[in-house]
Amino acid sequence: MRAPAAGESPVYEEIEHTADVGIVVRADGAAALFEKAALALYALMVDIGGVELRGDRIAVARGGSRAELLQAWLSEVLVLFSSEAFVAGEVVVEELHAGVVRGRLRGEPFDPARHEFRGEIKAVTFHDLTVKEDRDGWCARVIFDV
Amino acid sequence: MENGANGALSPPRATQVGANVWEIPRQGGMRVPGRVYASAQLMASLRDDPCLRQVVNVAHLPGIVGYSLAMPDIHWGYGFPIGGVAAVDAEAGVVSPGGVGYDINCGVRLVATGLEVADIDGQVERLADGLFARVPAGVGSEGAIPKLRLADERRLVAEGARWAVERGFGSAEDVDRIEEGGRLAGADPALLSERALERGLKQVGTLGSGNHFLEVDRVDEIYDAPVADVLGLRVGQVTIVIHSGSRGLGYQTCDDALRVMGGAMERYGIRIPDRQLACVPITSAEGRRYLAAMACAANYAWVNRQVMMGLAANTFEEVLGIGPRDLRCRLVYDVCHNIAKFEEHEVEGERRALLVHRKGATRAFGPGHRSLPDGMRRVGQPVLIPGDMGRYSYVLIGTEGAMRQTFGSTCHGAGRLLSRAASKRACRGLDVFAELRERGVIVRAQGRGTLAEEMPHAYKDVANVVDVVHDAGISRKVARLRPLIVIKG
Numbered sequence: 171m172r173a174p175a176a177g178e179s180p181v182y183e184e185i186e187h188t189a190d191v192g193i194v195v196r197a198d199g200a201a202a203l204f205e206k207a208a209l210a211l212y213a214l215m216v217d218i219g220g221v222e223l224r225g226d227r228i229a230v231a232r233g234g235s236r237a238e239l240l241q242a243w244l245s246e247v248l249v250l251f252s253s254e255a256f257v258a259g260e261v262v263v264e265e266l267h268a269g270v271v272r273g274r275l276r277g278e279p280f281d282p283a284r285h286e287f288r289g290e291i292k293a294v295t296f297h298d299l300t301v302k303e304d305r306d307g308w309c310a311r312v313i314f315d316v
Numbered sequence: 317m318e319n320g321a322n323g324a325l326s327p328p329r330a331t332q333v334g335a336n337v338w339e340i341p342r343q344g345g346m347r348v349p350g351r352v353y354a355s356a357q358l359m360a361s362l363r364d365d366p367c368l369r370q371v372v373n374v375a376h377l378p379g380i381v382g383y384s385l386a387m388p389d390i391h392w393g394y395g396f397p398i399g400g401v402a403a404v405d406a407e408a409g410v411v412s413p414g415g416v417g418y419d420i421n422c423g424v425r426l427v428a429t430g431l432e433v434a435d436i437d438g439q440v441e442r443l444a445d446g447l448f449a450r451v452p453a454g455v456g457s458e459g460a461i462p463k464l465r466l467a468d469e470r471r472l473v474a475e476g477a478r479w480a481v482e483r484g485f486g487s488a489e490d491v492d493r494i495e496e497g498g499r500l501a502g503a504d505p506a507l508l509s510e511r512a513l514e515r516g517l518k519q520v521g522t523l524g525s526g527n528h529f530l531e532v533d534r535v536d537e538i539y540d541a542p543v544a545d546v547l548g549l550r551v552g553q554v555t556i557v558i559h560s561g562s563r564g565l566g567y568q569t570c571d572d573a574l575r576v577m578g579g580a581m582e583r584y585g586i587r588i589p590d591r592q593l594a595c596v597p598i599t600s601a602e603g604r605r606y607l608a609a610m611a612c613a614a615n616y617a618w619v620n621r622q623v624m625m626g627l628a629a630n631t632f633e634e635v636l637g638i639g640p641r642d643l644r645c646r647l648v649y650d651v652c653h654n655i656a657k658f659e660e661h662e663v664e665g666e667r668r669a670l671l672v673h674r675k676g677a678t679r680a681f682g683p684g685h686r687s688l689p690d691g692m693r694r695v696g697q698p699v700l701i702p703g704d705m706g707r708y709s710y711v712l713i714g715t716e717g718a719m720r721q722t723f724g725s726t727c728h729g730a731g732r733l734l735s736r737a738a739s740k741r742a743c744r745g746l747d748v749f750a751e752l753r754e755r756g757v758i759v760r761a762q763g764r765g766t767l768a769e770e771m772p773h774a775y776k777d778v779a780n781v782v783d784v785v786h787d788a789g790i791s792r793k794v795a796r797l798r799p800l801i802v803i804k805g
Contacts, residue, residue, distance in 0.1 A: 184737045185737075186735040186737055186738060187392065187735055187736075188365075188391045188392045188732045188733075188734075188735050189391050189392060189393055189398055189732050190393070190394060190736075191736055191737075238578075242575075245571060249511060249515065249568075252515050252564045252567075253511070253514050253515050253564070255455075280455075282455075282762065286763070286764075286765075287455060287525075287762050287763040287765075288763055288765035288766070289525050289526060289763055289765050289766040289769065290455055290524055290525040290526060290805065292418045292419060292526075292567040293418040293567045293570065293571050294571075295394040295395070295418075295592055296394075296395075296574065296578070296590075296591040296592045296594075297393075297394030297395055297590060297591075297592040298394075299591070313394055315394060315417070315418045315419075315567070316525075316526045316736070
């Protein structure tokens with residue numbers, strides 16, 4: 171999944187949380203949900219509309235429940251930014267089954283001159299974390315510490 | 317999640333038990349009642365807020381003694397409320413990383429200078445540029461110490477603030493003016509994950525973003541002249557305030573611990589209402605390992621603030637063309653407001669060893685406490701309460717009342733009023749830099765988004781919060797500072 175271009179609607183809704191930042195993400199399938207959530211995390215930190223897909227990274231995460239798996243996945247994605255300053259403009263989940271998710275992120279090194287910085291995210295919290303499937307598709311709710 | 321904060325249960329009811337004190341009676345699995353320090357006006361604004369449910373959730377922690385406490389800057393956090401204090405028995409209790417937070421030893425330091433406002437007249441813009449250039453935000457950039465190696469990082473997390481002083485940041489006297497002398501005992505670098513070390517490596521001496529800042533202020537008003545005198549504060553003096561924490565190293569250490577504890581809780585038969593409150597017995601292997609890793613992160617945070625203080629002092633000297641003897645830069649005090657510490661307190665007439673979790677709350681030890689440095693022991697511990705960047709910050713002093721009522725704790729800031737999203741909406745079409753300049757505040761920020769989230773309208777007036785703790789006797793007003801320059805990540 172690619173980051174939406176300028177003018178297109180974002181991949182997430184922001185929750186009104188007083189101190190921190192929360193998102194609700196909806197998708198047709200579980201893989202798309204994980205892709206959207208990763209893009210949402212990047213979009214909260216940096217304007218990813220203009221990210222060039224010059225390099226790639228693989229992220230692998232493990233977790234017991236679906237919610238724990240999403241938390242672990244987003245934490246892996248976050249570390250790519252905070253340790254390597256890598257920003258992704260495209261995320262493709264290549265493997266997703268019980269307890270494991272593996273995805274490929276395409277993007278480039280963060281460049282403050284070209285990528286507008288929006289704010290740091292410290293961590294992906296477990297607070298009110300939900301991942302559920304209903305007749306409308308998949309939905310995740312995540313609160314980040316900022 | 318049966319007790320989630322998103323409205324599954326009706327908000328708990330609090331009844332007034334003192335002028336600024338409210339109690340949430342024990343119910344369900346609560347081991348102690350909740351107590352909230354707030355004015356009637358603040359309490360009315362909290363009535364339907366999820367944060368009161370979080371006070372109830374914290375009261376479920378095994379070994380908690382007295383009350384699940386909340387300070388008047390309480391707001392909705394993750395797991396613990398921000399502004400929450402929980403003291404647990406040091407033997408029978410649990411340690412909860414969520415009661416410390418991701419930003420372990422996030423805190424504030426106040427630095428005094430020998431300058432008066434007139435001494436920087438006409439230089440304020442240049443000072444702002446210099447500070448913005450010299451003190452990195454640390455986002456996707458090199459830190460202040462570019463060639464730091466992993467071996468250095470392991471040493472600095474073991475040694476704390478002294479490590480920075482030995483490398484030329486600040487002076488040896490500063491170390492005594494930091495809680496725990498800038499080094500929390502028991503730090504074991506071998507217990508940090510590789511990832512935590514990796515995330516911290518390039519961030520020593522960096523501010524971060526969000527509500528972190530470096531400010532140049534002027535002392536605007538003195539409320540308690542004798543105490544201000546002991547602290548070396550006078551009206552018109554230029555001061556520096558730094559608010560930052562343990563950066564990626566701390567965030568990762570908390571995340572690592574939550575993962576371990578989430579799995580371990582069942583083994584210890586612990587049931588709590590929110591996964592983010594994950595905890596284990598203090599004396600368990602997991603508990604001891606977390607506390608040793610947490611101490612490393614706390615020490616990292618003190619190094620971080622010490623380095624930034626040194627960078628700020630160098631900038632002042634360069635921009636003003638003066639030497640250290642003219643600048644007379646000196647640390648007044650450094651407090652942590654996200655930490656768990658072993659302390660002794662009196663509970664129902666008995667001295668007890670406790671582990672006090674302060675999540676968005678500040679230690680406020682009263683006069684005579686043996687942990688305070690010689691020069692200020694007789695007046696009590698300084699407490700630093702940053703407000704929003706357009707109004708003012710406060711210097712308070714710890715009291716005997718705090719020792720009796722709140723395990724020597726008080727508030728830590730203004731507390732948010734608007735969500736970040738709502739604050740940004742309110743800023744649409746507004747030139748936030750010009751808006752603050754109108755108020756006499758020069759701002760430099762890397763991200764306009766962060767600035768819009770952190771505008772004064774997003775916060776409660778810190779004066780209301782400080783008045784509550786002052787009137788409740790859990791700390792006392794000493795001085796007020798007004799911002800001249802604000803550097804944001």
